[in-house]
Amino acid sequence: MTNDLPGDPEENPFEALFAAMRGPMPSEDFGLGAILSQLGAMMQSTERGTVPWDVVQRAVDEKMVEVKDSAPTTADRSRFDDAVLLADAWLDQATSLPSHGELEVWSRRQWIDKTAKQWLQLVQPLASRATDAIGPRALMKSDSFPPEFAAVVDGPMGQLMDNLGSIIFATQVGQGLAELSGSVLTTADIGVCVTDDHRAALVLTNLEGFSEDLGITSTDIDLYLTLRARAHQRLAAHAPWLTALFTAAIDDYARGLSLDLSVLQEQIEALNPNDPAALSESLASGVFAPPETQEQLDAQARLETLIALIDGWIDDVVTQASLAMPSAVALRETLQRRRATGGPAEQTFASLVGLELRPRRVREASQLWALIREQRGVAGRDALWAHPDLLPTGEDIDSPDHFLRAIPLDLSELDDLEPFEDNEN
Secondary structure, rough: OOOOOOOOOOOOOOHHHHHHHHHOOOOOOOOHHHHHHHHHHHHHOOOOOOHHHOOOOOOHHHEEEEEEEOOOOOOHOOOOOHHHHHHHHHHHHHHHOOOOOOEEOOOHHHHHHHHHHHHHHHHHHHHHHHHHHHHHHOOOOOOOHHHHHHHHOOHHHHHHHHOHHHHHHHHHHHHHHOOOOOOOOOOOOOOOOOOOOOOOOOOEEHHHOOOOOOOOOOOOOOOHHHHHHHHHHHHHHHOOHHHHHHHHHHHHHHOOOOOOOHHHHHHHHHOOOOOOOHHHHHOOOOEEEOOHHHHHHHHHHHHHHHHHHHHHHHHHHHHHOOOOOOOOOHHHHHHHHHHHOOOOHHHHHHHHHOOOOOHHHHHHEEEHHHHHHHHHHOOOOOOHHHHHHHHOOOHHHHHHHHHHHHHOOOOOHHHOOOOOOOOOO
C-alpha cells in the first residue's frame, strides 16, 4: 500500500481515514496508535453481531463519572411504603389485572444496571445490522472504497475493524442509557418493560428534580408515580409477550437500515489524534441513514402504536384510580406535556436508532381505552391484553368508533385463542 492515495479526503470517508492514519503522531501518549490500541482492547471481548457489555459499561462510566448519584437508603425506600399500599388498593378498583411484585427505589446507575440486559435484547437486531453495515467487507462494496484498502481488509487491520459496527453501536447504547438515566422517573416511562422480571421502580434523584416548581406535595407526587409504575408492572406481568412484539418490530426496522457515508466521513474527519478521549464521543453519533423503505415505515408505525397503547392504557387506569386525588389532574397534564415535547421513550429510540416517535399517539390511545372502558367495562378493556391479535391497531386509534363496533359483545371467546408464543425463544 502506498502513502499517496487517490481521491479527495473531503469527498471520500475512506480517504479521510487514510489521511488520519498517515498524519503525524504528535506525542507518544496521544497518537493515533493510542486510539487504535484503545479500540483494539474494546474489540478483544467482542463477538460478531453482539452488543459488547464491557463497551457499554465503559461508555456509561465516562458519562456518569461526574454525576451525583447516591444509592437510596433504607429510609428512602420506606418513604414509599404507604404510597404502595394505597396505590394497590386504588388500582384493584381500576383494573382487573392483579397486583404483581414489589416497588423498588433506584439510583440512576441502578436503573442502568438493572435494565441493561433488557435493552441489549431489544437492540440486538440493530447491533447485527450495524456490524453488517459498517464492517470492512460491507464497506468494500461502496463505490467510494479505495482499492488500496483491500489489502488492509484481508490483514490484521481488517480483523480489528470487523466488529467496528458493534463497537459503535455499543457506545451509542451506553451513552444513550446514561443520558436517559437522568430523565426517567419510573419503569413505566418507556412503555416497553425494561426489566426481564417485570420489576416496578422509581428513580429517586429524578423524582426530586421533577417535583421542583410544581407546587404539589411530594406525597402526592410519590403516590401518582407509584400508581403509574405499579399499573405498568401489572400489565407487563399479564402480557409478557409485549417484549417480543417490540423486538420483532425493531428487527423489521433494522433490516432496511443503510450506512450514511456522509455521516461516517464527518466522524472520521472529527477524530483528533491529540484527544483519544474523544473517540467514544465520535463513535456515539448515529451513522445510519433515515428510514426509506415501506417495511421500515411500517415497523416504525407498529412501534409507535405499541408504545401509545401501553402508555394510553396506563393513563386511563391511573386516571380512574386517582379520582379521589385532587392533584392528579395537574400531574397528568404535566406528564402529557413532558411526552409531547419528547419524553424518555421518544428520546431513547431517537438516540439509539434515529427513530422519531410521535407522542401525540399516546393521548389518542388513552381516549380509545377510555371509550372501550365506558362501553365494555374495566374487564372488557383489560381483556384485550389477552393476546396481541386483539389489540387495537394504528387505524383503530384513528377511528375508535369502528373498533368499538368490531369488538364482540361476548368476550368469552377470548379464552379459545391460542397462547402467543415468542418464536425467538
